[in-house]
Amino acid sequence: MAKSKSRNLVNLNVNPCKMCMPMGAALAFEGVEDSMVLIHGSQGCSTYIRRHIATHFNEPIDIASSSLSEQGTVYGGAANLVQGLKNVAAIYSPKVIGVLTTCLAETIGEDITHIIKESGVASELKGIDIIPVPTPGYAASEYNGYFVALKKIVAFYAREPKVKTNHINVIVTDLTPADIRELKRILSLFEVEYTIFPDISETLDAPYKKGFDIKTEGGTTKSQLRRMSAAIATIEFGWMTPLGLSPGRYLEETFDVPLYSCPLPIGLNGTDLFLEAISKIYDKQIPVELKKARGRMLDAMIDSHKLNREGRAVIYGNPELIYAVSNLCIENGIEPVVIATGTDTNPLVEQLDQQLSRYRYNPIILKDCDFESIQEIAVEQKTNLLIGNSDGKFIKEKEDIPLVRIGFPIHDNIGASRQLYIGYEGSLRFLDLITNTLIDKKHEAYRDKMYNKYFVN
Amino acid sequence: MEKNGLLEGRKKFIMHKENEVPITISCDENSLSGAVSQRACVYCGARVVLNPITDAIHLVHGPIGCASYTWDIRGSLSSDSQLYRNSFSTDLREKDIVFGGEKKLASAITEAYAEYHPKVIFVYATCVVGVIGDDIDAVCKNAEKELGIRVLPVKSPGFSGNKRSGYKAGCNAILQLMGETKIVETIPGSINYLGDFNLAAEAWIIKSYLNEMGVKLLTVLTGDSNYESLLQAPRAELNIVQCAGSMTYLAKQMQSAYQIPFDKVRFLGVDETVIALRKIANLLGDTDIIKRTEKLIERKLTEVTEVLKQYRERVQGHKAAIYVGGGFKAIALIKQFNNLGIDTVVIGTQTGDQEEYEMIRSLTKEGTVILDDTNPNELQKFMLEKGADILVGGVKERPLAYKLGLAFIDHNHERKHALSGFEGAINFAKEVDLTVNSPVWDYIN
Ligand code: SF4
Ligand code: SF4
Numbered sequence: 001m002a003k004s005k006s007r008n009l010v011n012l013n014v015n016p017c018k019m020c021m022p023m024g025a026a027l028a029f030e031g032v033e034d035s036m037v038l039i040h041g042s043q044g045c046s047t048y049i050r051r052h053i054a055t056h057f058n059e060p061i062d063i064a065s066s067s068l069s070e071q072g073t074v075y076g077g078a079a080n081l082v083q084g085l086k087n088v089a090a091i092y093s094p095k096v097i098g099v100l101t102t103c104l105a106e107t108i109g110e111d112i113t114h115i116i117k118e119s120g121v122a123s124e125l126k127g128i129d130i131i132p133v134p135t136p137g138y139a140a141s142e143y144n145g146y147f148v149a150l151k152k153i154v155a156f157y158a159r160e161p162k163v164k165t166n167h168i169n170v171i172v173t174d175l176t177p178a179d180i181r182e183l184k185r186i187l188s189l190f191e192v193e194y195t196i197f198p199d200i201s202e203t204l205d206a207p208y209k210k211g212f213d214i215k216t217e218g219g220t221t222k223s224q225l226r227r228m229s230a231a232i233a234t235i236e237f238g239w240m241t242p243l244g245l246s247p248g249r250y251l252e253e254t255f256d257v258p259l260y261s262c263p264l265p266i267g268l269n270g271t272d273l274f275l276e277a278i279s280k281i282y283d284k285q286i287p288v289e290l291k292k293a294r295g296r297m298l299d300a301m302i303d304s305h306k307l308n309r310e311g312r313a314v315i316y317g318n319p320e321l322i323y324a325v326s327n328l329c330i331e332n333g334i335e336p337v338v339i340a341t342g343t344d345t346n347p348l349v350e351q352l353d354q355q356l357s358r359y360r361y362n363p364i365i366l367k368d369c370d371f372e373s374i375q376e377i378a379v380e381q382k383t384n385l386l387i388g389n390s391d392g393k394f395i396k397e398k399e400d401i402p403l404v405r406i407g408f409p410i411h412d413n414i415g416a417s418r419q420l421y422i423g424y425e426g427s428l429r430f431l432d433l434i435t436n437t438l439i440d441k442k443h444e445a446y447r448d449k450m451y452n453k454y455f456v457n
Numbered sequence: 458m459e460k461n462g463l464l465e466g467r468k469k470f471i472m473h474k475e476n477e478v479p480i481t482i483s484c485d486e487n488s489l490s491g492a493v494s495q496r497a498c499v500y501c502g503a504r505v506v507l508n509p510i511t512d513a514i515h516l517v518h519g520p521i522g523c524a525s526y527t528w529d530i531r532g533s534l535s536s537d538s539q540l541y542r543n544s545f546s547t548d549l550r551e552k553d554i555v556f557g558g559e560k561k562l563a564s565a566i567t568e569a570y571a572e573y574h575p576k577v578i579f580v581y582a583t584c585v586v587g588v589i590g591d592d593i594d595a596v597c598k599n600a601e602k603e604l605g606i607r608v609l610p611v612k613s614p615g616f617s618g619n620k621r622s623g624y625k626a627g628c629n630a631i632l633q634l635m636g637e638t639k640i641v642e643t644i645p646g647s648i649n650y651l652g653d654f655n656l657a658a659e660a661w662i663i664k665s666y667l668n669e670m671g672v673k674l675l676t677v678l679t680g681d682s683n684y685e686s687l688l689q690a691p692r693a694e695l696n697i698v699q700c701a702g703s704m705t706y707l708a709k710q711m712q713s714a715y716q717i718p719f720d721k722v723r724f725l726g727v728d729e730t731v732i733a734l735r736k737i738a739n740l741l742g743d744t745d746i747i748k749r750t751e752k753l754i755e756r757k758l759t760e761v762t763e764v765l766k767q768y769r770e771r772v773q774g775h776k777a778a779i780y781v782g783g784g785f786k787a788i789a790l791i792k793q794f795n796n797l798g799i800d801t802v803v804i805g806t807q808t809g810d811q812e813e814y815e816m817i818r819s820l821t822k823e824g825t826v827i828l829d830d831t832n833p834n835e836l837q838k839f840m841l842e843k844g845a846d847i848l849v850g851g852v853k854e855r856p857l858a859y860k861l862g863l864a865f866i867d868h869n870h871e872r873k874h875a876l877s878g879f880e881g882a883i884n885f886a887k888e889v890d891l892t893v894n895s896p897v898w899d900y901i902n
Contacts, residue, residue: 009565009568009569009572010564010568011547011562011564011565011568012545012546012547012548012564012565012568012569012572013524013546013547014543014544015528015543016521016524016525016528016544016546018521018525019521019522019525019526020521020525022522023522038491041584042498042584042614042615042616043494043496043497043498043615043619044497044498044499044500044501044523044584044615045498045522045523045584045615047494047496047497047498047501047853048497048501048522048523048526048527049522050853051526051852051853052526054852054855054856055852057856058855058856058859059856059860060856060857060860061853061856062493062832062833062834064490064491064492064493065488065490065491065493065494066490066491067487067488067489067490067491067492067494069487069617069618070616070617070618073584073587073616080490081490083466083489083490083491084490084491085491086491087464087466087489087490087492088491090464091491091492091493091834092834102584103519103520103549103554103584103585104584104585104588104615104616107554107585107588107589108588136520136554137520137521138521138549138550138551138553138554138585139550139551141521206860208860208862208901210862210901212837212860212861212862214833214834214837372543391528394529394542
């Protein structure tokens with residue numbers, strides 16, 4: 001049975017294991033075609049968020065700020081917001097502008113929905129959909145911000161459909177551009193029509209071409225967003241998502257689009273569940289090619305099973321991701337010793353319990369935690385593997401525990417957007433990465449260790 | 458907006474150099490809403506100045522984001538404590554915003570002290586704290602009394618100005634730490650070195666020169682400094698200041714509080730480094746020091762001149778665009794490029810002042826575009842117009858350069874190679890060579 005804990009110090013967060021709401025919301029808009037984000041608040045938040053996203057994806061990230069100053073803070077920022085919208089429209093002429101708030105804007109009581117409506121700016125900027133999403137950073141982490149934005153966007157476009165279509169919605173989180181390309185490949189193998197939302201496969205991993213345009217190509221289109229309410233079903237990688245935040249649930253409740261909530265398709269079981277869902281929705285067989293890939297994955301799992309059993313992992317990050325990664329670890333005999341998230345609420349313990357007790361694992365589950373707490377337990381529990389984003393590099397450096405990277409942000413390695421983690425093929429690559437890390441670690445110290453332990457003259 | 462793609466409100470921040478016209482450019486104003494400024498905020502500026510103090514706890518009072526995004530993003534090195542590399546936050550939540558965060562802050566300070574026993578805690582007030590009206594002065598004062606350590610408030614709500622105001626807030630905290638008046642004796646012949654954050658060991662490099670010259674370096678502000686070394690700083694005979702943007706203010710304050718005269722130097726590039734070292738030697742006026750300095754310069758020049766010449770042959774003729782934080786860095790970069798046979802055709806800063814822009818104008822050729830607080834759109838436009846093929850900038854500018862197929866020089870606080878002194882000049886030339894002469898450019902055309 002897992003033990004649940006919070007962070008060590010009550011009033012002090014030491015080395016945060018989370019970010020704030022507008023970050024998540026900005027990431028959501030990155031997957032909407034021809035969209036821009038304007039963050040209502042002072043300049044810093046927006047610049048920091050841009051910087052964080054840019055270093056992870058190595059792509060130009062333009063996020064505007066309403067640059068609130070002392071005056072705006074005291075007398076209200078409506079004028080700044082309206083001018084900001086006009087300027088963004090003038091430079092970028094986007095089709096969509098997501099307007100987010102910050103702690104500052106919310107604290108001084110800015111009602112962005114009201115400002116946008118009352119100022120008439122929306123009708124002035126014809127052809128641009130302005131979507132307000134209140135995201136006070138103090139209210140929740142980027143995980144919530146992401147889903148709040150998804151839901152707002154879906155709701156903005158959803159209308160009672162005249163006719164039902166034959167496509168499915170796939171609502172995703174925590175995926176890389178390469179993952180989304182793999183997702184498309186899988187869906188094409190099933191020969192089904194789909195809307196992936198949000199789709200960052202091109203927007204955050206654009207090919208080099210001559211004559212760079214400040215506008216990125218790709219992303220979920222407006223017409224795709226509009227037809228979401230007409231879909232035959234939604235598959236949402238939102239196993240951990242609180243019900244109130246789920247865009248899939250919204251579509252189900254409002255437009256009777258059945259929701260299949262799935263964990264991220266990482267690991268054998270995770271991928272199985274996803275493929276089974278598609279298969280069930282369309283009453284179609286799982287394509288031969290995918291069955292073969294599954295066989296290859298099994299073959300590889302046997303190859304590396306003993307090596308993996310020596311793994312004692314610390315898994316941290318967003319709830320959705322750590323759930324999926326924990327399952328992949330459990331399937332392969334890598335013990336999840338610490339499972340941690342900086343986010344406040346999630347039903348992680350209950351969800352994992354069955355798998356955990358099957359193999360008699362008793363991980364420590366940390367919620368609303370910081371890296372200081374993770375570090376302490378990682379050492380105490382003699383773990384030998386960290387799985388999560390770059391922020392674990394501190395523990396890696398200090399405690400010499402190797403780090404396998406997944407999640408956001410990754411800015412101490414290159415190529416985060418090209419990593420593939422999902423489906424049988426992605427999961428297998430990821431598993432190999434983990435196994436090889438364990439092998440390297442073992443071999444590195446092997447000769448010295450044996451010499452020191454057993455050699456006598 | 459006009460056809461040339463510039464926002465009306467941005468025009469006064471852009472200047473094309475034509476020789477006779479004196480400089481008129483707006484600077485030190487608020488960023489234009491919606492224009493995607495590359496600037497950060499007051500808090501960021503304060504953090505730049507104070508972060509390198511190694512044995513301090515840097516406690517960010519506010520919601521989590523501000524602390525999360527600035528955790529260990531600067532490459533200041535420490536010879537001792539690593540405490541400064543952690544990110545501490547009060548992680549304010551909804552209820553704290555409603556009921557105030559003072560209690561939480563007080564408890565956070567107590568917890569931090571119990572766990573880490575620092576001698577000094579800097580408490581950064583971020584935007585929200587500035588609005589909900591927490592009296593952080595009072596909380597800090599109480600904590601000082603209770604714990605017997607220094608707990609210093611840093612007033613840095615992001616909206617209350619720009620990065621420059623943040624530098625000032627940081628400097629004020631240092632002054633508070635050092636005390637208001639001089640109560641200790643001057644150490645003859647000793648100097649402080651202000652405005653080096655020991656990124657990639659830069660302060661250590663300068664210190665090695667000063668050692669060889671026989672100059673006693675008391676304290677670096679703030680690279681690799683700590684509580685004890687900061688308390689020593691008022692005893693110096695002379696302050697030398699680099700990075701004028703952030704530290705001249707502190708130098709002036711130290712002059713009036715402790716009667717320490719100051720002078721400005723720059724260690725970016727060979728020429729500036731030579732001038733700086735001679736200046737320091739002459740200011741101290743000791744003939745032995747002057748002699749040793751000349752010997753050092755001679756030795757270093759023979760070491761670097763030939764190497765730089767070789768680099769120059771490989772990189773000359775390119776055209777550079779520069780977009781960096783402060784004016785002082787921009788100026789030094791123009792000179793360094795000049796020495797490598799590279800003209801600067803576009804140049805901008807986030808926080809340069811009138812004087813610096815005037816200097817920039819005098820150093821660049823006719824037709825050069827000068828920008829204050831620019832954005833990606835303008836950068837792209839002018840780089841293409843002016844035919845720049847290399848950009849110097851921070852991490853946010855890098856992907857833009859690469860998408861445009863331009864070479865890029867990293868000039869940020871994370872870099873892993875020093876740009877100061879003779880070593881720095883070579884690193885710079887090497888980096889220019891690494892990027893402009895990469896085979897990759899042959900394949901994109
Ligand atoms: S909240 Fe204020 S202090 Fe914090 S990052 Fe944003 S602008 Fe800067
Ligand atoms: S937590 Fe609030 S104030 Fe800080 S960066 Fe996020 S939105 Fe801005």
